[in-house]
Amino acid sequence: MEIVTRSSxxxxxxxxxxxxxxxxxxxxxxxxxxxxxxSLIREARKMVDKVVVSIFVNPVQFGxxxxxxxxxxxxxxxxxxxxxxxADYIFAPAVExxxxxxxxxxxxxxxxxxxxxxKSRPGHFRGVATVVSILLNVVRPHFAFFGQKDAQQTVVIxxxxxxxxxxxxxxxxxxxxxxxxxxxxxxNAYLTPxxxxxxxxxxxxxxxxxxxxDQGTNxxxxxxxxxxxxxxxxxxxxxxxVGIVDSETLESVDEIADRTIIVAxxxxxxxxxxxxxxxxxxxx
Amino acid sequence: MEIVTRSSxxxxxxxxxxxxxxxxxxxxxxxxxxxxxxSLIREARKMVDKVVVSIFVNPVQFGxxxxxxxxxxxxxxxxxxxxxxxADYIFAPAVExxxxxxxxxxxxxxxxxxxxxxKSRPGHFRGVATVVSILLNVVRPHFAFFGQKDAQQTVVIxxxxxxxxxxxxxxxxxxxxxxxxxxxxxxNAYLTPxxxxxxxxxxxxxxxxxxxxDQGTNxxxxxxxxxxxxxxxxxxxxxxxVGIVDSETLESVDEIADRTIIVAxxxxxxxxxxxxxxxxxxxx
Numbered sequence: 001m002e003i004v005t006r007s008s009x010x011x012x013x014x015x016x017x018x019x020x021x022x023x024x025x026x027x028x029x030x031x032x033x034x035x036x037x038x039s040l041i042r043e044a045r046k047m048v049d050k051v052v053v054s055i056f057v058n059p060v061q062f063g064x065x066x067x068x069x070x071x072x073x074x075x076x077x078x079x080x081x082x083x084x085x086x087a088d089y090i091f092a093p094a095v096e097x098x099x100x101x102x103x104x105x106x107x108x109x110x111x112x113x114x115x116x117x118x119k120s121r122p123g124h125f126r127g128v129a130t131v132v133s134i135l136l137n138v139v140r141p142h143f144a145f146f147g148q149k150d151a152q153q154t155v156v157i158x159x160x161x162x163x164x165x166x167x168x169x170x171x172x173x174x175x176x177x178x179x180x181x182x183x184x185x186x187x188n189a190y191l192t193p194x195x196x197x198x199x200x201x202x203x204x205x206x207x208x209x210x211x212x213x214d215q216g217t218n219x220x221x222x223x224x225x226x227x228x229x230x231x232x233x234x235x236x237x238x239x240x241x242v243g244i245v246d247s248e249t250l251e252s253v254d255e256i257a258d259r260t261i262i263v264a265x266x267x268x269x270x271x272x273x274x275x276x277x278x279x280x281x282x283x284x
Numbered sequence: 285m286e287i288v289t290r291s292s293x294x295x296x297x298x299x300x301x302x303x304x305x306x307x308x309x310x311x312x313x314x315x316x317x318x319x320x321x322x323s324l325i326r327e328a329r330k331m332v333d334k335v336v337v338s339i340f341v342n343p344v345q346f347g348x349x350x351x352x353x354x355x356x357x358x359x360x361x362x363x364x365x366x367x368x369x370x371a372d373y374i375f376a377p378a379v380e381x382x383x384x385x386x387x388x389x390x391x392x393x394x395x396x397x398x399x400x401x402x403k404s405r406p407g408h409f410r411g412v413a414t415v416v417s418i419l420l421n422v423v424r425p426h427f428a429f430f431g432q433k434d435a436q437q438t439v440v441i442x443x444x445x446x447x448x449x450x451x452x453x454x455x456x457x458x459x460x461x462x463x464x465x466x467x468x469x470x471x472n473a474y475l476t477p478x479x480x481x482x483x484x485x486x487x488x489x490x491x492x493x494x495x496x497x498d499q500g501t502n503x504x505x506x507x508x509x510x511x512x513x514x515x516x517x518x519x520x521x522x523x524x525x526v527g528i529v530d531s532e533t534l535e536s537v538d539e540i541a542d543r544t545i546i547v548a549x550x551x552x553x554x555x556x557x558x559x560x561x562x563x564x565x566x567x568x
Binding site for chain 2 (some may be wrong): 007011102103104105106108109110111112129133134138140160163164165166167218223230248249280
């Protein structure tokens, strides 16, 4: 496995791989790798010849009062982990490589970017779309892999790739969870032991929605109320938003009907903001 | 020469060309081809193996009160002209191909897009950057060719390609002019005979700047005043803006010093808005 730090070198490596007929899979991450990332790398490993994992804590997707500075960074540890699942390249560029002086180009997915997390984190998806676009232009992968945990991100990136006719296929893999249901996230490391113990109620509230829907509850208001009740049982947790939305437009729906729905939840535990979601697909 | 209307087909043609080791040159146009476009196609012809010319009147770069609907369209004539200079492919997609329902991704070059023409035409360069990005993703050319007449466009596109690390080289060719100095433009077709006769004063005013600078005038205010005086001699013409700006940042400069400067002018003749510019490069 090679660690590449300059985008010019990463580009020329990938250019040569393509020219040699190798299929490239790309897993963009911000590092602090956990089992969720590793499952994406394994998925890529199965589908392609060469797997590139980027590790880049993207300043542009963080708000001014967010955790950019304290976001966990440990390249050596990440490289070791990526090697255990047979990644071929780690691409870990410096901030100045991706955003040199004078940088001024940004990609907006209008509408989609303003909903759910976008409402709580203005500019977040502009930062995500911009950096993913840059990374895709450097690596030029055949497939790029994202986790369903960041559901809105996958919707935004799919829309961007479709709109800009970027020649890549986006693969979304299921959320990987701890034994108690908590979605894996690099931000789980921020939780105190007491907070960590409270955190699984987020997934519990989402699971409960599935049960309610199976039992015949269809109204979005009723489902949201159930989520809020469940979360309220855990005083350490404060809801940021509950979204029951169309899986493509991210528009709120009034009821669960014949389309795929995302039930998304963002909540604060102390200073830590966690997200999770489930998809409800119509029965065949 | 083949006329291609679907982007999926254009992509697969270009994919095959690349795989066969052919160098691709791309000339994006809105049709209504004139000698300026043909000179770009000739330039491309010299540099690459295959030349793709796109013809697409891009609705997103027109403001609500601009000339999108009346912009001249004649694909058969354009194709004949492109054939005379040995273009290999005309790519003429439908609006719905480039902007299918649900389209919502836009590229902004912040700062650069708001200056000069961007101030007069809000959203114009967002439309230009977005469509050029899409077309580049479909054609994936080695070189893309633009005319210096649209100076701000070339600055914006160069910035975008650099920022997003798009793998293409931008080639800018000199403005082609009528015998009396008027910059060639598809919009010249809108001019009445009387307006057409007045139009060359735009270039005359720019040429005069060069003379003044050669004679030692360096202050941007003095140069702008001279331009305004010259244009004022022609009552049919109304200035939209005069810009004396840095050629990379498009920031106004106070005086002509040691950097390359663009002197840019936009003016209305009747309802027709024309632009022109000259570059002032420091003596070696």
